[in-house]
Structures are given as C-alpha cells and as structure tokens.
Amino acid sequence: MPRLRPRARIVRTIGDQLISGPEAALIELVKNAFDADSPSVRITISPPADGIWTGDNGTITVSDAGHGMSGNDLLEKWFEPATSDKVERRLSPKNRTMLGAKGVGRFATARLGKRLHLRTARKIPGHRLEISEIDVNWDRFEQATYLDQIDIPISTKPGGRGEAQGVRLEIHALRDKWTKKQLEQLIRELRRLASPIRTREDEFRIYLDLSGFHEEIHGFDGQPLVSGLLAGIEEEGGQPDPTEIRPFGIDRVFHYMVKGTFDSKGRFKGTLVNQRGDAKAQPIDIPASELQPEEASCGKVNLRLNIYDREGNAIVELFEKLGLGGIGRLDAKRVLDENIGIGIYRNGFRIRPYGDAETDWLELERMRVQNPSRKLGLNQVWGLVEIQGEKESGLVERSSREGLEHNGAFERLKRLVTELLAQVESIRQDFRQTAGLSRKSTVDTGEMRNRANLRATTRAVADLPLRYRNRIERAIKQDSVALKTSIAELETYQQVLASRSTLGLVVSQVLHDGRRYLSDISTRSKRLADGAPRLEEQSAFGSHFRASFGKEAKSVHSSAGHLSKLFKSLDPISGKKRGRPKIFSVEEIIDRCINLYGDALGQLSIESDIQSAGNTALVTGYESDLMAAVLNIIDNAVHWLGSSPVRPRRIRFAISQSKQYVRLAISNNGPVVAERFHANLFNPGFSLKTEGSGIGLAIAREAMRASKGDVAFDSEAEETTFVIEMRRAPAK
CATH class of the missing domain: 3.30.565.10 (Histidine kinase-like ATPase, C-terminal domain)
Known part of the structure; x- marks a missing residue:
C-alpha cells in the first residue's frame, strides 16, 4: 500500500512558510527558552569581522539556563516535528504556561542559518549531568531526496564539574544580512514580546549582545541600539545591563487609562483614570451585547488601554510629570511611536503582529478617516489585551504563528474592544471640551440669528450725536440684513444636507422594495x-x-x-x-x-x-x-x-x-x-x-x-x- 514519504526539502519549505523573517525566528527561540524554565535567554549576533556579508559568514548564538534536553529528548522530541509533547503537558516543570506548541523552533534555526550546532545539558537521575550535541547542515536537506535518508549523529557524554544545565544553539552561515534597520526592528520586537506588566512578575529576562558591530567596519555601533531612546530616561535600580532588553514602562505613561475585564458573556467592568484631570478612578460598566450571527464567545478578556493627547507640549508635560524629564520633545514622541499600538497577549507574551504600527487590527485609522475630530488614531493608543487559552477563548493561533484565525471569537473580540473605545473616546472628548482643550462645535443657527440683530452695537450708537448716529445706524442695518441673508442661505444648505443624510438612511430599504415591485x-x-x-x-x-x-x-x-x-x-x-x-x-x-x-x-x-x-x-x-x-x-x-x-x-x-x-x-x-x-x-x-x-x-x-x-x-x-x-x- 502506498505511503506518504516527505521530501527532505520539506524542512526548508515548512520553515519558510511558518517563519516570516529572522526576527520571528529568534522570537520562537526565545519562547523555547521560556518554556524550558530558564530565568533568561541570551542572544549574540556576530557579524563578519571584515563587514562583508558574502559567503558563509556571521553567527547567532542563543543560550539559556533552563532544564535542557537529554539524548532521549533529542531523539523523541527535537527530531520529531509536530510532536504533541507541549500540547499534552501545557505547563512546564516550574508551572510556566507553555508558549510553544507547533514545533517551530527547529525550523527557526533553519531559517536563520545554514548550519546548526546544538549543545544541551540536562541533569539525569543518578548522574551529575548529561551533555548531548548535534551538528546539522541544513543544505543537506536541499540536496537529499527524502527526509529519512539524512542521518544526524548525536554525541552524548557526562558533564564536567561546574557545568550548568541549559541549551546553547550556534547558528552559522547566516541567511540574512543584519543591517542597522533590521536590528532596530528586532529590538522593538523583543522589547514588546513580553508584557511590561507581567515581565517583572515572571522574572524572565532577555539579553542581546551586539558588541560585534562597530562604526568603522559595519557603519554603526551595535550595542547602543539595545537601549536606544531609553538611555535618556533614568529608571530605578541603578545602572542597567547594556545588553538587557528592557520593555519601556509605558504602562505608567498615559493621559487617560482604562483597565478592566470583559466576562465570558461580554460585559465590561473597569475604571477610567484621567491624568489631565483629577486622576481619580471613574467606574465603567458596559452591559454585554448580544452575539451577532458571525460571532462566537471569546472568553474572559483582561484589558489595559493608555490613551494620549498628541498636541503641543502634552507629551513632554506628561513625561516631566512622571519624573522622566531627561528626554526631549521629539524623542518623547518617538518613544511613544515605538511603543504605540494595541497588542494581544496570551500568558504574558504578545501574539505577533498585533500591536505593530502596521497592524491596525481594530481598524482605528479607517474609522478616524471617517470622523477625524472624534476618533482615536492608531498613534494615540497603547494597550494590552490579555486573552485566555485557545480552549477557553476559541481564539486560535495560526500555524504560521502570525496572528489569530479570523473566526467568530476574533470578530467578537474586535467588536468588544472597539465599542469600549467608542465609550472612552466620548468621555475623553467631553473632558477636553470642558477643560478648553478642544473647540466645541455647534450647528445651532438660532443664536446666530439673534446676534445678527446687532442689538448691543445699536444701543451703543444711540448715545452718539445725531449727525453721526443716522449714518452709522444705516450701515448697521445693512450689515444686519446681509448677516441674516447669509444665515438663511446657510440654513437652506443645512436643510439640503439633512435631507440627503436622511435619504441615505433608507436607501437600502428603497432599493429592496423598489426592486421587488x-x-x-x-x-x-x-x-x-x-x-x-x-x-x-x-x-x-x-x-x-x-x-x-x-x-x-x-x-x-x-x-x-x-x-x-x-x-x-x-x-x-x-x-x-x-x-x-x-x-x-x-x-x-x-x-x-x-x-x-x-x-x-x-x-x-x-x-x-x-x-x-x-x-x-x-x-x-x-x-x-x-x-x-x-x-x-x-x-x-x-x-x-x-x-x-x-x-x-x-x-x-x-x-x-x-x-x-x-x-x-x-x-x-x-x-x-x-x-x-x-x-x-x-x-x-x-x-x-x-x-x-x-x-x-x-x-x-x-x-x-x-x-x-x-x-x-x-x-x-x-x-x-x-x-x-x-x-x-x-x-x-
């Protein structure tokens, strides 16, 4: 009986489809370190010493201090893509909720470089430490016909005294030229990978060593990129490690902040804090709306949204108020621009690409175009939307690890968040009008008609000598008539607009009934x-x-x-x-x-x-x-x-x-x-x-x-x- 026999090049084919780019590949390896209960992960990107990105050069090293893998683990898990291990045991030995589930890590290494050296150390019962190593040349998967024709030898030996558990991946012959722009993108991705609120609780840290990039050889110094604009902001805890990826504490930088929870039926209960006002928490309680035919429950959702006024010195004043005055006006806006966006998080880690500037999953900019004066733009909101697991929420991650399936649960999530934003925006606009931060618009022409009589001016003229008064009164009367005529024309135009707007409400009904008859x-x-x-x-x-x-x-x-x-x-x-x-x-x-x-x-x-x-x-x-x-x-x-x-x-x-x-x-x-x-x-x-x-x-x-x-x-x-x-x- 015929059987499926995968071609060897399926590894590259699947890898290229699952991994959208080198940044995504490194993020998968970071998640693997988290699943291994490591307190941290260290990434080192070493460019060619001569700065020439041609041939098989450049190295990426990813190391962690987790529980590692034994030789049997390599055989039964690493060598078996799509193993059900993480799916079946959703918690790590130290009770971390597993982030990986689809066996993407091995494909990530193939995406990053042509050769891999993997060294793993794990404590074995009755032994001090077992060290296993493999070398993989991914080019062989392009050359061989079938996957089962490729042998990957494993060497195993006892560990020496003082050696620690963990995994070290050395990826050689890099497939991408790591430019300054690409490294900055990687840093942004890593900085936003973990929730800035949950990171401090989980004690999981990410380090990125770019010290191999030098201005005189590569056109820029690598290590200063890691801290970037954050180098101008003094934070508690003294001098930080220059290689540590530190999520900017944007959770405490806001003009308006709403946080709360949607229950499984869609009811929202939370609070709104206005830093431009009295900073007191106002309760918000929005009843659950009925599920639409295209929707399904998205489970319980925790939410935190920071909203910003972007005009004038509002941003600088905000940073100064929070004791972050070491940053200038333009840099303050750049910090916000780099961190802006509403991300979707699960178990404290962001689901890419939600929260990226290019991913307007709530369609805020489209709605802003329709009504610029009332709608929040994408550059005015930062947020965390924390969802439950796939089973509880129905929100399923795509196999490519790029976003969620656009199913009924996702449509429900979108509507809940956008309806909440509509409520919050109305409160914000009300405050801005009351505080004189925005101009209150009106279309009432009644007051304009009264003012067109120019009564106050007429009363003032009445005190003038007669020889001046008659001439001025005639001029006032002419101007009053002209004003009233203009107002009448404005009202006529307004009535035309009202008629057209009203007609627009019933166009679909008219077309339906008209076609039927x-x-x-x-x-x-x-x-x-x-x-x-x-x-x-x-x-x-x-x-x-x-x-x-x-x-x-x-x-x-x-x-x-x-x-x-x-x-x-x-x-x-x-x-x-x-x-x-x-x-x-x-x-x-x-x-x-x-x-x-x-x-x-x-x-x-x-x-x-x-x-x-x-x-x-x-x-x-x-x-x-x-x-x-x-x-x-x-x-x-x-x-x-x-x-x-x-x-x-x-x-x-x-x-x-x-x-x-x-x-x-x-x-x-x-x-x-x-x-x-x-x-x-x-x-x-x-x-x-x-x-x-x-x-x-x-x-x-x-x-x-x-x-x-x-x-x-x-x-x-x-x-x-x-x-x-x-x-x-x-x-x-």
Missing part, C-alpha cells in the same frame, strides 16, 4: 405581452390566458401602486424646494418611517407600537423635518436593539396633545444611555457607535427647529426615550 411588474407584464397575440385563440392556452389575464393585470397595477406610494413617501426628504409650512398627520409620518425600515425591523424581530390619545394629531411644519428626526431616532434604536439580548425588542411611539403642541415620545427597550453622556447626545460628532458619524441626532434637532419644533432626550424615562414637539395645527 419592479421585478413583479417586469415579470407579469412580459407574460401579458408574450401572450397578447393569442388572447382570442380558441385553444387550451387561450382559455388559460384569458382566465389569468385579470389576475396578472391586477398584480401589475398593485405593484405599480406600491412603487408610487414608495416614491411618494420619499418625496418629503428629496431635498426639493420646501415652500410654505403645511398641515399634516403625525401618525401618517410614523407609518411611513416604519414602512421604510420594515426589513430591518423584521430581521431583528423588533415590534413597533403606536399609541395615540384622542383625535388624529395634526401639526404645522414640514413633513421632511419630522421624517428626518423620526428616521434618525429609529436608526439609532435599530442599531442598539440589534446588539441587545433583551426580548422582546420593542420601539414604542406615544403621541399626546396639548392646546399648542403635539408631543411624540419614541422609546426603545435596548441599552440605556449612561448619565454622563446625556449632555452630549446632540453634539455634532458625538457617537457611542463603533463606526458612528455622530451627526444623526444633531440633524434631527436642527430639522425640528426648522419647523419651529424641537427634539430632546428624556433622562427621566425608564427606557431610552427621545421626545419630539411640534406646533399643533390650528383648529378649523
């Missing part, structure tokens, strides 16, 4: 046209055609009527010239808006209920304004109800009337709005949606004010409720 008209009219020549034919077909003719024609007429009704419902928000205010029915507008959102309401099983007391509620104004307000409020309700686990989902419209006004309260039983956000709900740009524009409610308010009405949030209601008021139509 047109399809029915097209299909049935074609059948009538095709059969028309045989209408009077005395045959079975003719009889059938005459019998069905009325039904087909009636259906065409019905679909045409529905299409006409659909276009009529869009007419008020088409942006055409408004004319004079009209009298219309509030109930009719509500029906029209509910019909336009029919599909969305049906898909999410959202019930709608209209409660009207007494006679039909007639108001004076513009249908388009009320439709703009109602559609934007319904749109928000549909969004939040769609993410809520509450059942049944419900939107309620309650109409009441007084002598002068008609009051429409629109409520939904989705998530309630936190009190701290109430004052900002109608501010342009404010949004708690992950990808919200923050203009919907602002448009709703301006639309209603254009019809001499208003819209407000009812903070006293038990459910999320917005109230619209319009002038009641005069009695006939």
